Amino acid sequence: MGRSAGPPAPLPHPAEWALGGRRLTSLPTNLLLGGTVITAYTYVAIPGLMFGAGGLALYALTYLLLLTPLLMLVLPRLHRVAARHGLVTAADYVRARHGSHTLALAIALTSILATMPYLALQVIGVTTLLDAMGLPAGGAACAVALVVVLLCSAALIHPGGLRACARIAPVKAALCAGVLILVAVLAAVEFGGPGAVFAAADRRLAAQGLSLVVPPESVTAYATLALGSALAQPMYPQIVTAALASRGRRPLRAAIGALPLWALSLALSAFLGVAALAAGVQTRPGHAELAVPLLIRTLVPEQLAGFLYGALAVGALLPAAVMAIGMAALLVRNVYSEYLNPTATPKHEVRVARTASLGITAGALLFALVLRPQDAVNLHLLGGVWVLQTLPAVALSLFTRWFHHRALLAGWAAGMAAGTALICLHGFSSVVDLGIGPLHAPIYVALPALVLNLATAAVLTPVLDRLGSPRRKDATTCGTPHERRGSRYTVVVD
Numbered sequence: 001m002g003r004s005a006g007p008p009a010p011l012p013h014p015a016e017w018a019l020g021g022r023r024l025t026s027l028p029t030n031l032l033l034g035g036t037v038i039t040a041y042t043y044v045a046i047p048g049l050m051f052g053a054g055g056l057a058l059y060a061l062t063y064l065l066l067l068t069p070l071l072m073l074v075l076p077r078l079h080r081v082a083a084r085h086g087l088v089t090a091a092d093y094v095r096a097r098h099g100s101h102t103l104a105l106a107i108a109l110t111s112i113l114a115t116m117p118y119l120a121l122q123v124i125g126v127t128t129l130l131d132a133m134g135l136p137a138g139g140a141a142c143a144v145a146l147v148v149v150l151l152c153s154a155a156l157i158h159p160g161g162l163r164a165c166a167r168i169a170p171v172k173a174a175l176c177a178g179v180l181i182l183v184a185v186l187a188a189v190e191f192g193g194p195g196a197v198f199a200a201a202d203r204r205l206a207a208q209g210l211s212l213v214v215p216p217e218s219v220t221a222y223a224t225l226a227l228g229s230a231l232a233q234p235m236y237p238q239i240v241t242a243a244l245a246s247r248g249r250r251p252l253r254a255a256i257g258a259l260p261l262w263a264l265s266l267a268l269s270a271f272l273g274v275a276a277l278a279a280g281v282q283t284r285p286g287h288a289e290l291a292v293p294l295l296i297r298t299l300v301p302e303q304l305a306g307f308l309y310g311a312l313a314v315g316a317l318l319p320a321a322v323m324a325i326g327m328a329a330l331l332v333r334n335v336y337s338e339y340l341n342p343t344a345t346p347k348h349e350v351r352v353a354r355t356a357s358l359g360i361t362a363g364a365l366l367f368a369l370v371l372r373p374q375d376a377v378n379l380h381l382l383g384g385v386w387v388l389q390t391l392p393a394v395a396l397s398l399f400t401r402w403f404h405h406r407a408l409l410a411g412w413a414a415g416m417a418a419g420t421a422l423i424c425l426h427g428f429s430s431v432v433d434l435g436i437g438p439l440h441a442p443i444y445v446a447l448p449a450l451v452l453n454l455a456t457a458a459v460l461t462p463v464l465d466r467l468g469s470p471r472r473k474d475a476t477t478c479g480t481p482h483e484r485r486g487s488r489y490t491v492v493v494d
Contacts, residue, residue: 017161029255031169041125050273052288099472108334114383123368132293187275201277237326378428385419407460415453
């Protein structure tokens with residue numbers, strides 16, 4: 001008798017490539033979530049903000065602590081619906097929940113546009129490290145090194161998708177944690193202990209009119225930045241992708257519950273900004289993100305410094321890869337298959353998504369090479385305002401079906417227009433003083449834009465209902481899950 005061939009290999013499907021087959025346990029899910037929330041750029045940007053602006057940088061710690069209950073509230077619910085109905089992206093969910101092609105397209109395009117500068121910032125984070133290694137940003141050698149790094153990222157995600165990212169997540173976490181702990185300990189020993197480091201940093205900031213403590217006039221900016229950032233983060237495609245890859249709601253809740261442990265790495269990175277101040281590090285004007293790389297150079301021998309820079313650069317591969325996967329899934333599922341090739345098979349979708357992820361990564365490289373770092377940061381700030389406007393259609397609809405889909409679309413448009421106008425009119429500052437009654441204080445502009453979004457949707461919903469505007473069918477409440485072959489929204493048993 002011949003040997004049994006065994007069960008056939010599963011056919012290629014977007015959920016296999018983009019979500020790892022929805023089989024991740026709690027630890028890989030936590031490492032993916034933490035590794036995409038706290039990116040390689042964070043490890044240079046937060047210390048850089050501490051170095052240049054003082055205590056305002058600590059909003060990131062508050063934001064991460066606020067983020068945990070928000071993720072716990074939203075992501076398990078989204079996971080349950082997505083797993084039952086075979087949904088791969090947030091725009092898939094919007095299309096199924098509200099029955100609106102237009103609203104789903106708006107959510108997909110907004111998420112892609114908001115994430116592209118975020119992805120470019122990962123490239124800029126690597127550029128910063130290469131600059132500290134003696135490869136000046138904008139030079140040919142730096143460009144070649146960036147291409148090599150991104151080719152490694154492309155080689156990681158093209159065949160394996162999210163499974164490959166899950167395999168590299170422990171490596172990223174170990175490398176970044178090792179670098180942070182080593183540099184923090186060396187800084188504390190070098191400058192006489194943590195107390196001496198903070199005292200020296202405070203003296204230097206005081207000479208610049210700043211402080212390690214958030215001043216009273218900046219409290220509203222601090223609070224609204226933390227709240228707005230926490231509300232926006234669950235809407236990014238890389239967070240949705242990491243969450244939907246979990247094998248169930250219980251491991252997902254366990255993964256989210258352990259996220260506050262990642263606040264330790266944020267605290268250490270902020271401490272490195274303080275240590276850079278204490279060490280008297282001098283950066284080029286407008287390049288405070290160089291503070292930590294330059295601090296490393298002052299603390300360790302040149303050969304070890306190069307290894308530490310390389311470890312942080314490897315840490316950029318994970319978030320960049322997950323972002324590219326999430327954006328490719330949106331582009332293919334909710335733009336290409338929806339409008340350009342409605343008869344695309346799952347196998348074809350996977351092939352196109354792999355190609356799209358390569359194009360997105362190449363676009364991020366071009367984005368980072370063409371734009372100045374500050375321009376990329378400004379666009380990222382604008383992206384944060386944009387992605388927050390998807391919250392009513394995605395997150396709120398997990399709890400209520402009251403809003404009319406056309407009202408949600410109008411609210412999205414109003415919030416996008418208002419947020420974009422506010423940032424552009426204030427010189428791409430994300431914190432502005434609107435000077436209107438109780439808003440006469442510096443606040444994160446994404447929040448008033450979100451308020452306008454919600455108010456528009458709330459006002460128009462009863463109007464549209466009174467006018468008899470029909471509501472579309474909610475496909476997420478249809479009967480018992482079963483498998484419908486050939487449907488774009490294949491229903492699967494959780």
